[in-house]
Amino acid sequence: MAMHWIAPAWGSPETWRFVEYEPPAPAQGEVTIRVHAAGVNPADAKHVAAARPGVELPEPIGYEVSGVITAIGPDTGIVTGPASVGDEVIAFRVRGGYATEITVPAQKVLRKPATLTHAQAANLLLVGTTASAMLYAVDAKPGETVLLHAASGAVGVSVLQQAAVLDIRVIGTASRARFDEVRRFGGIPVEYGDGLASRIRAALADTGVERIGAALDAAGTDEAVQSSLEFVRDRQRIVTIVAPTAATEHGFQASSGSQPETARYRDEVREHLVELAEQGQLTVPMAREFSLSDAPAALELVASGHPGGKIALIP
The missing domain is CATH 3.90.180.10 (Medium-chain alcohol dehydrogenases, catalytic domain)
Structure with a gap:
């Protein structure tokens, strides 16, 4: 049995x-x-x-x-x-x-x-398809810089790896103790907490980038929501997987596997993620x-x- x-x-x-x-x-x-x-x-x-x-x-x-x-x-x-x-x-x-x-x-x-x-x-695949769907939702493009909240978490790490394949730069929020994990997968770490906006601006200045093209939220904190709204004017280029109430309130996207369009996309991207793993580009x-x-x-x-x-x- x-x-x-x-x-x-x-x-x-x-x-x-x-x-x-x-x-x-x-x-x-x-x-x-x-x-x-x-x-x-x-x-x-x-x-x-x-x-x-x-x-x-x-x-x-x-x-x-x-x-x-x-x-x-x-x-x-x-x-x-x-x-x-x-x-x-x-x-x-x-x-x-x-x-x-x-x-x-x-x-x-x-x-x-x-x-x-x-x-x-x-x-x-759960974290991989979730991460891919976030990048897809905001139409992240090669050469862009995106802001990622909770960059050292499971979904965040998958976003970092998939963004690197697409030549997308990521500024990722994390605790200072997790900075090495963000850097390991190609992200630029900034510490969350009081003063986050100023640290994001400093990271932009250090990299010579003028603006952030999109924001991806896997943290769901008020700080994550507010900084996403501050740095990304087009609210269709902000997506969260953990703060649907805030998304409704402020008019940005919430991504969930229960949404038919998102579920369809996640099914379509599965084979691609397997291929990335086989190529050593996704772990x-x-x-x-x-x-x-x-x-x-x-x-x-x-x-x-x-x-x-x-x-x-x-x-």
């Missing part, structure tokens, strides 16, 4: 249960994956924190995994082409990734980049691995807000 985590009731991870279950045999258009690593994201807990339309309990937990195909439905290929039992793959936007084995739609499965470990690969810094049975402890570290990288659950 396989094992997986479920939420039997609305609430925090402490209420979840780790139980036996039998994954269904894959039908046409499906594959079964033996999970080698499950990605851990804040959305995993938010998804079942409170009642929401379209979600019925008990709800299996987890959005993305990396592993090996153990069974494949008839006449079935995956997003990146033909597939066979034994192939290493990743799956994204699935239900129930916190599992030892899972059967999923093949349209959610791609080959695993050989350059990444299973733990890294299991954390590639996933890891903070820690937990046993699959310790999922609540992993979510507690994520909820702290400063894990220092991505976290994976290992069956």
